[in-house]
Amino acid sequence: MKKMFFTAAVILLAQCLVAQSERYTAFMTQHLKQLDTARSVVDYQNVANSFERVANAEKSEWQPFYHAAYALCMKSFELKDKDAVDAVVDKGDALLAVAESLSPNNAEIITLKAMMLTSRMSVDMSRGMTMGPKSAMMLGQALQLQPNNPRALMQMAQNKYYTPEAFGGSQKGGIALLEKCIASYETFKPASAFDPNWGKEYAVSLLQSWKK
Amino acid sequence: MVYKINYFTFVLSIEIMKGVLMFLGVMMAVLGAAQTPITGRVLDKKSRPIVGASIGIKDGYDGTTSDSLGRFKFICYDKDSQTVVISAMGYKSLEQKIFLSGNPIEVNGMLKEEPNELAAVIITAGSFEASDEKKTTVLKPLDIVTTASANADVAAALRTLPGTQQVGESAELFVRGGAGYETRQFIDGTTVANPFFGQAPDIASRGRFSPFLFKGTVFSTGGYSALYGQALSSALILESIDLPEQTTASANVSGLFVGGQYQHLAKDKKSSWGASGGYTNLGVYFKLIKQRPDFFDAPKVYNADVNFRKKTSKTGMLKFYGAYAGNKLGLRNPDIDDASLKNSFSLNNHNLYTNMSYKERLANRLKLNAGFSVSLNKDDLFQQLQNQDNKPVTGTLPQELAAKNFGVKNTNLLAQMRAVLEYKLRGLSAVRGGAEYWYSSDEVRFNNRFTNTLNDNFASVFAEADLYVTNDLAAKLGARAEHSSLLSQWNMAPRMSLAYKLNKRSQISADYGIFYQKPLNQYLIFKRDLPYMQANHYILTFQKMTVLNTFRAQVFNKDYRQLTRFGPDTTGGGRGYARGVEFFWRDKKSLKDFDYWITYSFLDTKRQYLNFPYEMTPNFAAKHTANVVIKRYFTKLKTQLNLNYQFATGRPYYNIRYNSSQSKWMVEDEGRTISFNNLSFSANYLTTVGKAFTVFVFSITNVLNTKQVFGYNYSFDGQVKQPILPPARQFVFVGAFLSWGQDRRQDAINNNL
Incomplete structure (x- = not known):
C-alpha cells in the first residue's frame, strides 16, 4: 500500500509538472505569436509585460526573459521621444542580465545586448565612440560562441553597413555579411521552440533595400 | 500480511490510479476554472x-x-x-x-515614482560634466579634444564654457572674477600641484596632462562639493580611465613633436600596463613662423610616463600613473626701461608626478575611494639684462635695472593621502565622509644666496550627504574642516545645494558654500600668519536638458574676504566681489549634422588685494565674454570641421606705483585693452596609413589675424607703456595621429555611424 501511495505521489507530481509545462508551452507559443505581429510601442510594451510575467512565474527559464528584453529593445527603436529610450533600454538590460545568469555564454543574449547598444547610440551618435567598439566586441564574442548565428551576423552586417568607411565600415562588407546571415537562416536550427528565431524576413527585405 | 505485487497488478494499479487522477484533474480544473x-x-x-x-x-x-x-x-x-x-x-x-x-x-x-538617476533632479547642475558613462552630460570627453581653439588642451577647451575668462597670456583657468590660482585640479581625488608646464612671463604654456588620460571631467565654476578644498573659485575634477578596451600602440608625428604610446591589456582582461614618451621642439616651427620675441632657446618639452591598472576583485580597481615631464625655453625682448638693452629670460622645468588610487566596494552599500600622490617640481628661472651683442651688461646699473638680473630656483614637493567612504542610503541618497593629509615643502632659492622654505602639514576632514526627498527634490549638505600647520589655523567650510525639478526636463538649483584657500607662498614668505583667503558663493541655476539639447542660465554672487594685501604691510585685509549672469546653449538636434554651443557670460567684479589702493576690477576680468563652438562631420569627406569664435570685451590695465612720500600705492595710469577676438578652425581627416588608423589634424588659431592685446607693461618711470602681445598672432598645427589595434579614430570624431 505504501508503495502504491508512493507511486501515486510520483505520478501526481509528474502530472502537475506536465500541466505546468503545458501551460508554459501554451503561453510561450501565444506570446511569441503576439511578438511576431507587434509593430507599435504599445504592442511591444504589452508583449514585454506578458513575457516578463511568464519569466517571473517560471524563474529558471532564460527564454521569457530574453523575449521580454527583445520586445523592449524593439519598443525603444519605435520611440519618437529619444529622451525616453535610455529608461526602456535600462529595463531591457536588467532583464537580459537575469537571462545571462540563467544561461551564461549564450550567443543570442550577447547579440541582444549589442542591439541594446545600437538603440542607445541612435539617441546620440557621439555615444558611438565608446559604445561602437563595445558592440563590435560583443558581436565578436557571440560569433565565437556560435559562428553561424544569423542574428549576430545581421547585427554585424548592419554595423558594417552603416558605419562610415573612415571608421572601418563598408557597404560592400555589410551586404556580404547580410548575405551570409540570410544563408545561415537556412541551416541554423534553434535549440528549442522557444529560442529566438526572429529576423529572417527582415534580413531579406533589408538586403533588397541595400541592393537598390 | 505481505503483498506480492506482480507485473499485472502493478500495471493495473497504475491504470486505476491514472483514472483516479484524471478524474481528480478534471475536478480540479472545473473547480479551479x-x-x-x-x-x-x-x-x-x-x-x-x-x-x-x-x-x-x-x-x-x-x-x-x-x-x-x-x-x-x-x-x-x-x-x-x-x-x-x-x-x-x-x-x-x-x-x-x-x-x-x-x-x-x-x-x-x-x-509611486521609483528613485531613478535618469529621472531624478541633478544636484550638481551648477557644474559642467564630460563623461561617456553618464547618459546625459553637457559635454563628452571627445568635445575636449575636438574644440578648435584648444589644440587638445583640457583647460583651453573649458575656456569655451561660461564663467571662464579669455586670458591669453596664461594657461590657467580664470573663473568668475577669480585669479588663475583660484582654480584647482584634482586627478582621482588628489590635487595636482603643478598642472601646467613652466611658463615664461606673459606667454601661455599648456596643461601637462593629455585629455586622453581621462574618462570623466567635472568642471565646477563654483559651489563645488565638500569633498574638495583649497580652491576659492573653481574645481576641475578629473577621473582617469580604467582598463583599456584592448592592446594598442599609437604614434603622433608633426613638425612640432614626436611621440609614441603602448598600452597592453592582459589576456584575462584584469590588468593592463602602458608607457609613453614624447619630445616636442618648437625650433623648426619658429624658423618658419616668425615670433615676436627672439627665442634663443626654442621651447622644448620631453615627457615619459608609465601606468599600471589592475582589477583587484569584481568591484576593486587599483591604478598607478607616474609621469616625468620637463620643459625649457629661452627668449629675449627689448628692455622696457632702456631701449639699448635686452631682457633675456630662460626657464628650465622638471616635474615628477605620481598618482595611485584604489577603489573597492567594501560591503553591500559601502564604497572606499583612496588615493596617494607624490609630486616634485623644480623650476630654474634666470633673467639677465644683455647688450645688443647678447652679452651680459657689465658695470654698475641703477637699482631698477640691477633688479632685473636674477636667478630663482623653486623646488616644490607635495605628498598626499586621501580616503573617502561612501555609504548608499535608500534610493539615490548617500553619505560620504573622509580625510586628507597633504605634506608640502616649497623652497625658493634666490640668486643662489637666499633660501626660504615653507613646510606645511595640511589636514582636512569632510563629510557630505546627498538627500533625495523625492525624484524631484534633493539636497546636498556638506562641510569641510581644514588645518594648516604653517598658518596654525583651522577653517570650517559649509557647503549646501538644493535642487528641484520643475518638470520632466527643467529644474532649478541653488548652491551656497564657503571656500578657503591658503595665501600664495610668495606672500607667506613675508608673513606666515596670514589668514586663509575666503570666498562665499551664492549660485542660482536653471537648466533645461534633453539628451540632445541643453539650456542653462546661472546667476551668481561671490564675496571675497581676507584676500592678501600689501598696502604696504602684508595683511589678509583684502576683499572684493564678483557677480554675474551666464548662459549656455548646446544643440545637437536643430541643424542637421551640426553640433554647436553658444555661451555668454556677464561679469561684474572688483577687489582690493595685493597693491590695489582701492576696489578695482582686476586685469584678468572682462565684462562680457562669448563663445560659439560649431562642429560638423562630413561623412563623404571623412572629415570633421570645427570652428570656435571667442569674444571678450577689453580688460582693464593699471600702472600702480608706490608713492613713498604718501606711503601708499597709487594708480598712476589706467586704461582698457581692445576687445579680444579669436576665430579658430580645425579639421580632422580620418584615413588609413598601412595598417594604422590615422587622423590628420590641421588647426589654426586666429584665422582672421586680428590683433590681440592682453594688457600693458609699464617702464619703471611710467613713461613707456608696452602692450602684452602673444608671441605670434596665429598658431598653426599640422600633425598625424596613428594607432594600431583599437580604432583610435573613433576618439577623434564623434559624429560617426
Missing part, C-alpha cells in the same frame, strides 16, 4: 493614468497591460488567496492581496 475577472486602473500620485503598466498575479501567468487611460481587465484562472502585482517602468511596484472566488474584483493602483 472559477474564472475571476479583474478590472481596475493604474494611476500615478497625481492621478494621471499610467500607460503600459503590467498587471498580473504574483508568480502566475495571468495578467495584462494597462491601456492609454490606465485601465485594465483580465480573467484570472487561479483561485483562493493571490497577490496582484502592478508594475510600470519608473515606478515602485505595488502588491495587493485578493481573494478569487469567481466574483469580479476591482483593483486600483496608485504607483
Whole structure:
C-alpha cells in the first residue's frame, strides 16, 4: 500500500509538472505569436509585460526573459521621444542580465545586448565612440560562441553597413555579411521552440533595400 | 500480511490510479476554472493614468497591460488567496492581496515614482560634466579634444564654457572674477600641484596632462562639493580611465613633436600596463613662423610616463600613473626701461608626478575611494639684462635695472593621502565622509644666496550627504574642516545645494558654500600668519536638458574676504566681489549634422588685494565674454570641421606705483585693452596609413589675424607703456595621429555611424 501511495505521489507530481509545462508551452507559443505581429510601442510594451510575467512565474527559464528584453529593445527603436529610450533600454538590460545568469555564454543574449547598444547610440551618435567598439566586441564574442548565428551576423552586417568607411565600415562588407546571415537562416536550427528565431524576413527585405 | 505485487497488478494499479487522477484533474480544473475577472486602473500620485503598466498575479501567468487611460481587465484562472502585482517602468511596484472566488474584483493602483538617476533632479547642475558613462552630460570627453581653439588642451577647451575668462597670456583657468590660482585640479581625488608646464612671463604654456588620460571631467565654476578644498573659485575634477578596451600602440608625428604610446591589456582582461614618451621642439616651427620675441632657446618639452591598472576583485580597481615631464625655453625682448638693452629670460622645468588610487566596494552599500600622490617640481628661472651683442651688461646699473638680473630656483614637493567612504542610503541618497593629509615643502632659492622654505602639514576632514526627498527634490549638505600647520589655523567650510525639478526636463538649483584657500607662498614668505583667503558663493541655476539639447542660465554672487594685501604691510585685509549672469546653449538636434554651443557670460567684479589702493576690477576680468563652438562631420569627406569664435570685451590695465612720500600705492595710469577676438578652425581627416588608423589634424588659431592685446607693461618711470602681445598672432598645427589595434579614430570624431 505504501508503495502504491508512493507511486501515486510520483505520478501526481509528474502530472502537475506536465500541466505546468503545458501551460508554459501554451503561453510561450501565444506570446511569441503576439511578438511576431507587434509593430507599435504599445504592442511591444504589452508583449514585454506578458513575457516578463511568464519569466517571473517560471524563474529558471532564460527564454521569457530574453523575449521580454527583445520586445523592449524593439519598443525603444519605435520611440519618437529619444529622451525616453535610455529608461526602456535600462529595463531591457536588467532583464537580459537575469537571462545571462540563467544561461551564461549564450550567443543570442550577447547579440541582444549589442542591439541594446545600437538603440542607445541612435539617441546620440557621439555615444558611438565608446559604445561602437563595445558592440563590435560583443558581436565578436557571440560569433565565437556560435559562428553561424544569423542574428549576430545581421547585427554585424548592419554595423558594417552603416558605419562610415573612415571608421572601418563598408557597404560592400555589410551586404556580404547580410548575405551570409540570410544563408545561415537556412541551416541554423534553434535549440528549442522557444529560442529566438526572429529576423529572417527582415534580413531579406533589408538586403533588397541595400541592393537598390 | 505481505503483498506480492506482480507485473499485472502493478500495471493495473497504475491504470486505476491514472483514472483516479484524471478524474481528480478534471475536478480540479472545473473547480479551479472559477474564472475571476479583474478590472481596475493604474494611476500615478497625481492621478494621471499610467500607460503600459503590467498587471498580473504574483508568480502566475495571468495578467495584462494597462491601456492609454490606465485601465485594465483580465480573467484570472487561479483561485483562493493571490497577490496582484502592478508594475510600470519608473515606478515602485505595488502588491495587493485578493481573494478569487469567481466574483469580479476591482483593483486600483496608485504607483509611486521609483528613485531613478535618469529621472531624478541633478544636484550638481551648477557644474559642467564630460563623461561617456553618464547618459546625459553637457559635454563628452571627445568635445575636449575636438574644440578648435584648444589644440587638445583640457583647460583651453573649458575656456569655451561660461564663467571662464579669455586670458591669453596664461594657461590657467580664470573663473568668475577669480585669479588663475583660484582654480584647482584634482586627478582621482588628489590635487595636482603643478598642472601646467613652466611658463615664461606673459606667454601661455599648456596643461601637462593629455585629455586622453581621462574618462570623466567635472568642471565646477563654483559651489563645488565638500569633498574638495583649497580652491576659492573653481574645481576641475578629473577621473582617469580604467582598463583599456584592448592592446594598442599609437604614434603622433608633426613638425612640432614626436611621440609614441603602448598600452597592453592582459589576456584575462584584469590588468593592463602602458608607457609613453614624447619630445616636442618648437625650433623648426619658429624658423618658419616668425615670433615676436627672439627665442634663443626654442621651447622644448620631453615627457615619459608609465601606468599600471589592475582589477583587484569584481568591484576593486587599483591604478598607478607616474609621469616625468620637463620643459625649457629661452627668449629675449627689448628692455622696457632702456631701449639699448635686452631682457633675456630662460626657464628650465622638471616635474615628477605620481598618482595611485584604489577603489573597492567594501560591503553591500559601502564604497572606499583612496588615493596617494607624490609630486616634485623644480623650476630654474634666470633673467639677465644683455647688450645688443647678447652679452651680459657689465658695470654698475641703477637699482631698477640691477633688479632685473636674477636667478630663482623653486623646488616644490607635495605628498598626499586621501580616503573617502561612501555609504548608499535608500534610493539615490548617500553619505560620504573622509580625510586628507597633504605634506608640502616649497623652497625658493634666490640668486643662489637666499633660501626660504615653507613646510606645511595640511589636514582636512569632510563629510557630505546627498538627500533625495523625492525624484524631484534633493539636497546636498556638506562641510569641510581644514588645518594648516604653517598658518596654525583651522577653517570650517559649509557647503549646501538644493535642487528641484520643475518638470520632466527643467529644474532649478541653488548652491551656497564657503571656500578657503591658503595665501600664495610668495606672500607667506613675508608673513606666515596670514589668514586663509575666503570666498562665499551664492549660485542660482536653471537648466533645461534633453539628451540632445541643453539650456542653462546661472546667476551668481561671490564675496571675497581676507584676500592678501600689501598696502604696504602684508595683511589678509583684502576683499572684493564678483557677480554675474551666464548662459549656455548646446544643440545637437536643430541643424542637421551640426553640433554647436553658444555661451555668454556677464561679469561684474572688483577687489582690493595685493597693491590695489582701492576696489578695482582686476586685469584678468572682462565684462562680457562669448563663445560659439560649431562642429560638423562630413561623412563623404571623412572629415570633421570645427570652428570656435571667442569674444571678450577689453580688460582693464593699471600702472600702480608706490608713492613713498604718501606711503601708499597709487594708480598712476589706467586704461582698457581692445576687445579680444579669436576665430579658430580645425579639421580632422580620418584615413588609413598601412595598417594604422590615422587622423590628420590641421588647426589654426586666429584665422582672421586680428590683433590681440592682453594688457600693458609699464617702464619703471611710467613713461613707456608696452602692450602684452602673444608671441605670434596665429598658431598653426599640422600633425598625424596613428594607432594600431583599437580604432583610435573613433576618439577623434564623434559624429560617426
